[in-house]
Amino acid sequence: MASGHGVLPWVRTVVPVVALAAAAGLLSLQFGNWPAARRHADGAHRLGPFTVSAEDRNFVHGWADWNFRGYEGRPAYPEYHEFVTEMSDIGKTPAYGCGRLLWEYDRDIVGAYGTPMAPMLLPHWTDGCIASMEGLYFESSPTVPFHFLMQSELSASPSRPMRGLPYNALNFDLGVPHLQMSGVRYYAAFSTAATAAAQNSPDLQHIATAGPWSIYLVADSDLVSPLPFEPAVADDVSQAGRAWTDPAAIWWNDPAAWAVPIAADGPEHWSRVSLLAPPNPDGAPPASLTRFSAAPRRALPPVQISNPEVERDRLSFSVDRPGIPVLVKVSYFPNWSVHGAEGPYRVTPNWMVVIPTDERVELSYGATAVEYLAWLTTLLGAAALALVAVRPPVRFFRRSEAESPPRAGRLQPPTGIEPAVSVVLPAYQAAHLVGAAVTEVSAALGGHVALDGPLEIVVVDDGSTDGTAEAARRAGADVVVSLEANRGKGAAVRAGMLAASGRLRLFTDVDLAYPPGQLASLIDALRDGADVALGNRRHAEARTISPARPARVFASRMFNAFTRLVLLRRYRDTQCGFKGFTAGAAEEIFGRAVIDGFAFDVEVLYLVEHLELTTAEVPVTVDHSADTTVRLVAQLPRVVADIGRIRHRAAAGAYDAPRVPPSGMPAGPAPQA
Template identity: 40%
Template sequence: MMVIGIYQSAVWLTTFYRLQQLGRKALIEQSVEGIKPLSSISENPKFNLSWITAFTVLVVGIIGFRFQEMPFGKITTNAAGETIYKWGFVSTKATNDGFVDGWARWNFTGYEGKSAYAEYRAVVETMKNIGQDPNLGCGRALWENNGELNKYGTTMSLMLLPHWTKGCIGSMEGLNFEAAGTTPYHFITAAAMSKQSSNPVRELRYDDNNAGLGVRYLQELGVRYYMAFTAEAISQANMQAALVKIAQSGPWVIYKVEASDLVVPMSVQPVIVTSKVGDPKERWLEIGTSWFQHPEDWAAVPVANGPDSWQKVEAVVDLNRRQGEPSDSSRRVDIVKPSESVNKVELSPVQVSNTVLEDEAISFTVDRVGVPVLVRMSYFPNWKVENAEGPFRVAPNMMVVIPTSNNVRLHYGYSLIDYFAFFMTFLGVATMAVRWRGRQVERKRKSLSR
């Protein structure tokens, strides 16, 4: 951007100088006859070539000298015994302290260049074999969050599990990261299932190193496999009945999470919950985390909307459990609870089968219609459903559908804002094309008039 700015400044200053010259000439001659229209210096190929050459030499020179990698440069020892870097008549103290030397070297040696590559490859192959085992199969995996994983090349190296396993083993941190509405719940779960997690999402109430709570979190998020790394996490995992050890690779112990299917029948009718207090941007986060971490406060799972026949309640802040005020650095997200008793409406049993997960769709079969079914897929307004009502957003950030046919399919589609964005993109491209064509016609007209 700096180079572009300097280039444009040079063009504008040159144009301004030439306009001044033309103005003086017109004043002296008291006439504008014979004055030809100015052409921009940016249209001069020689000027552009000279500019590119000069800046290329300058940039290469600065970077090359800074990192002491100039052609014909050499490291020598002077009379005082100091090691210097010399390039022609220019010299400086020799150093390897380039501000990105180590970072670049670490990144560009790749996974294979790390001393722990064999360990990394082994655990990836183990997960790949688990996915190919017909008795286990594909599914989402959550691994213990630990800074020591940087030895593989990055602490995010296991996000590549879907890549190495051809989409069979999903990475929870890769699936629900950054912009997903499920991100907070992933990190709450990672904290509970890790000895020492990074806990990056602000103001959450983390349950650090507590697998007793974490197992339920795994189940609610539809996590099929848990990968423990430290002795502390492994010890806690071994005490959980819902975690079944299925493999080990180096320091990693892999467990299958029981009762973590992606599509499950609901036993109690959801309750529609609204909230009129607190930060509007965090109202669903308050509802979602409150149910996720304190289900004992809720007789039914909260949903954002649903059929008129479902009970509606308002969520209120539990001031007795508030931590910090909204402006305090110590603040934690509020715990909310229903303002009135929730009527527990038992639902008829439903059998779910033939669940198929695709890249942008999920389908399943039910033996009874009209009964809500929970789909453990991160909610977003773009989800559309066939042969069912919904999808309705349900805590923490999943979906509920009410089948109207035995075969149900959800797919990720387009919303009105998507279509509007497509239209604006087309309009922008069309405008650029029209303006470009107009400039071509104008240039041709000017060349013919000379």
Template identity: 25%
Template sequence: MKKTSFNLELIIDLIILLLITVFLLGYFSPQYLLSKTTTTGGDTASHYNTLVYLKNILFPQGKIMGWMQGNYAGFPLFYHYFPLSFLLMAILSFIIPMQIAFKLGTVLGIFLLPVCVYACCRFLKYKFPIPIMAAIFSLVFLFNEGNSMWGGNILSTLAGEFSYSLGLSLFFLLFGSLYYGIREQKLYLFNAVGIAVLGMCHAVTLFFLGVASLFFLFSPRPYQNLKYLLGVFGLGFLLISFWFIPFVWNLQWVTSFVFPWSIKSFWAVLPPLLLPFFVLSLLAMIFNFQDKRSHYFLYTIALSLLIFFVGPQVGILDIRFMPFFQCLIVVFGATMIVKQLPTIKATKLLPFIVMIIVFLLIKSYSSNVSAWVKWNYEGFEQKSSWANFKELNDYFAQGPSGRVLYEHSPANNVFGSLRAFESLPYFAKRNTLEGLYMMASITSPFVFNIQSETSEKPCHPYPNYFYSSFSLEKAKPHLKLFNVSQFIARTKMVKQALAADPDFRLEKSAGDYQVYRFLKNSDQYVEPLTTKLVFSTTNDWRKDAYRWFANYEDGDSFLVFADGRDPRTTALPHYRTPRVSSIISNESINIRTGDTRFPLLIKVSYHPNWKVKGAKKIYLVSPSFMLIFPQEKEILLTFERGMYNYVGIAFSVLGLLLLLLQLPGFKKLREQLSPAWLERLITGCDDSWEGKVKKIGITKLLISLTIILLILFALIFYHSRNYNSFYLMKRARQAYGSHNYVKAVKLFGRVVKLQENLGAANEAGLFYALSLNAQGRYTEALKAFDQFIAEYPSSYWTPQAYFELAWTYQALGQQDKAIKAYQDVVRNFPQTVWKDYALKRLKKLR
């Protein structure tokens, strides 16, 4: 009878999982998922070329990591992004068209989440119908429309976070399997392989699983649990070392993007659709607080909030941990009925009732998912603007070899994504500046500075860098530096500025877009340098390079970030500039120079994996390019694996051998090896180690760890309050907004002095002067404004600084100087609102 009941429960579970899939397909129509079109929508559109590059360029070389030239002046692909989703898509594309494989890969995490949540609760040994109810509840999280950028839910996935989505699903699977494996001392290989797979999905989900697993150290069997965790995580990391070790080593060559995410409303965290399930979660905590599984959930929920609040202080993007909080509380709500199960008679009917209620709730609250799915998966080719977009791409495909710059504009979304032109390397086989994987590139801050100089509505993505206001004059040296030959303009302001500038020539009009040729560009990726080179041994080359770039003019000296020197570092104006030709390929650069006396600037991003023949070494040169001193007239640069790549491969081979030794077919070989040796190799532990820990006592260790953590949090709080620019600026803005200008001067001045964050220091410099003005300290304010303008002659805040400088002169009765400062605003910043303000003041003064 019990077996029959179990079979019926399993059948009900499978039926409901099938109905959940059907429900999801009601939104993710096969009409769009199975159409052979190129996916659009947010970041997702820019991911497609990555798949194409992986399959067509890297796979034939036997690699999954390499160099991509198309965006950000080149960047290392998959050295700072997660390859698993793309690997699955690429493999699937050998069977079905690549466009369809990509679409299926992007929704895989969505369809897997209910299944993985169900499996999680089964591993946690919750009785029927709790696992299937938890799976149903997970739909509520998926259809939550409170955000579209945090990750995990459908809108975030459609916006491009599909790797995170898959990682979140696998997190729940391993969240349950680790609990079961540790409790039963089973699933060693399953969990080890799962950890490896999770790591290649998304680093955040792996990190969170790792810290969540510390829960098992607070148990009656801490030593045994620790050995199990070291074993599965150790083997898991060995298996992915071929990718993970290069990933970690490459962190020194990425651009940090960490800041405290501002959540402006309680309803963003717990929107109306999630709120009832939060209440269920609270009831589950009250009713089942003695249940160890509840402790596991509550510990992990609390951990997600803790990391959210302290994450930015330790270099972690906090918002990626909020989806864990949301999904965990929704799923945990299903456990409310644990103690009531024996009294519930219609347990077989209950999941169907719950499913219908959840389906109706989703139908009532979800308003955007269907439209977003259609927008993404009907593809570029089905948009009404496709003919216009195709015309532009076909035109660029026949163009010069230089890079294509485009104006950043929300209007670009008409093609299917605001980032549509990031796919020029795919559609037109042309290199452009901007791209999706901005953290993977050391060049991205400079690219976004150019964007601010050439767009009416730039995005300013990095808060730790300052930006410019619109200025073609300031942009021209930068465009030449980046070998920009063509410029796509969208807005009226930018078109008018280009039309009035003799250095740009209109080449083509297509719909609302105009293409201008930049006449001052050489269309060369490699050029001989005739200016002086300055060798720099700075401790922070990024800040120095960015300041250099912000003020760069034609003829300026370049900064070479190296200890050594070369005799060819001085200007060579009395020699005839040699003819230099180059061929830029995917992972190689062929150069021919007519004179080896001239150093060569290679307008491609620097990375240590670039190797050179025909020169002694490759130097990092401002802004973030490569410089060589040729020893031969024929030079070849190739992007190759580094030593850390081979170390990673060796560790992965070791991991595979250890994995094989655990399989039943290798029992004899395993018995021939020393069990103690094998255990030490996998876990780093042996009996003597355990004895030492026991001698100390796990309680003492945990108390010591708690004290250390409390001290660490206190230090983090002190540091953030007094030395972290983000939090200092928050306090300074609050003081300024409440007219506490004395405090504002102190805080803004501290940010300026720290120079820890270039973007914050730039803004703080202006508001430091404004705060002095507000106190009537005009003489000090004049000095502060002058100092700001000297340091930031063309930043976003500079037009306002000139305007406020003029106002300060007025306040001091120095009318002539005020008029001159207002005229500087009109002359130097004609495309800003400050020009209009200055004209009004000038009219009154005259």
């Protein structure tokens, strides 16, 4: 107890529990949920000396209570039920069928159903037959601004939630054409002003009444329609955010511009338009948004569209004349692909145009590379959580001397060992590389001033079948170790480190991705007192001569983050194939190491931490080689298994055991000079 170690488990258990209980109590009082708290007439909650006034009390409790209490118990539920039932019946009627619905917005009227978003559940209540124009999936797309512009034109009390848009007040001369342009089949109104305007519109047919709702069928609102004129392309307009939305909103509000949709991309023969800055007289702030320049009108031949079929993630239709652009009134996303047509091209406001090449066209919505990477990341995260659930090997409190594994303190190299420096080159199927590697390493270090003895080059042939070992001997390697079968880079480096006899022992890749002149920096770091010198590609002074492929960079960084999460803590670059050790450190580490594959670097760094060795990080210059044999994605299952094996061995105390002496090297022919 005098050392304080006996109390730590108790403290580490109790402190988080007390902190969690205190935080839960304060939050419950703030939300007004604490059972023992008293609510006073002024709305304040009091618990002993603690008081939360009605003004300070968090609104989340009331908001959640209102929005998630349910629908059936509310006074307006019969009205909501009647509306949903009527829309469901309309969808089942052959004369009308399924389609999109835009409903007039009013916070109080619609909110009485439980939430202003209650009609968004129409797709759920109608098995997907009636689609809500204002819904969660709809609001995940760049079509949202145009929906709210249209809602403002067709509602007496619109929401107008997006700022900076050119909203119009109740205006059916614009709103009804916008319904048609958006493929909206049904419109529902309840206010006196909106109902009167709807009754006077020749393109709206009253078909049903449900409580306060008047429901109308919108004429000429097909999801796929021919175009009177060829689209024009705005090459100089970014598709990101307001850069596209602002000029598209001006186009949306200008009936004279509707005949020619503006595309973000398209064939070379389509005409081009530019972006015009808003008027800015006398330096005053712009009075409007940016807009597209006037587009020329190039008439298109008529085309008949038939047999449209709409499913959850696909849409298909037939045309009688391939080669004529047609408009698809579905929100553009990069995930859309098309068969039987060119495109899809994004057009104003946020629809798609395709150019049929066959009489039958099918658009389908699928996953992209970004989503596949996200799924891979999720799987790695799940694997990380599973590994974290196992007993962690990393200790966050310093052990007593009695608990510590044997260590050599400052691992000074034994005296009298020659040569001074050994460089290990692991090689697999590298007969075309190993000769140049031996020559360049010898040239780079042969005259280094820090060498007070000979340089030793050790090549380990990891079961190659192309004559790598023979090529290494011809090139003048001092030691060649041949493994009987291909076991992996970890096995090759371990064999080389235990076969080497230098007082300092370095390893680098045989493809010389790290130019060998940098080996001197590892030697200098070890001479300055470090047990282990680590190359670091993330160092501020590191350089890249030729970058790796983006997929390789992403995979490497994900693996590095994964290993730091589940095993290591200190290292920014776990996989750099450029490291140096004193002889004592090399024998302590590689005498205990067992991982043969790609994850051997992780095991080495774990042992550096476990043995409490001193380290120095060295910036490196890297020239990524196309000859690498590392395929991280293909080796991913083995890598994850190896990291699990490291954690298991660490938890079992296997790394605390005395190291395996150099005679425990992998079996194979004796080293040959």
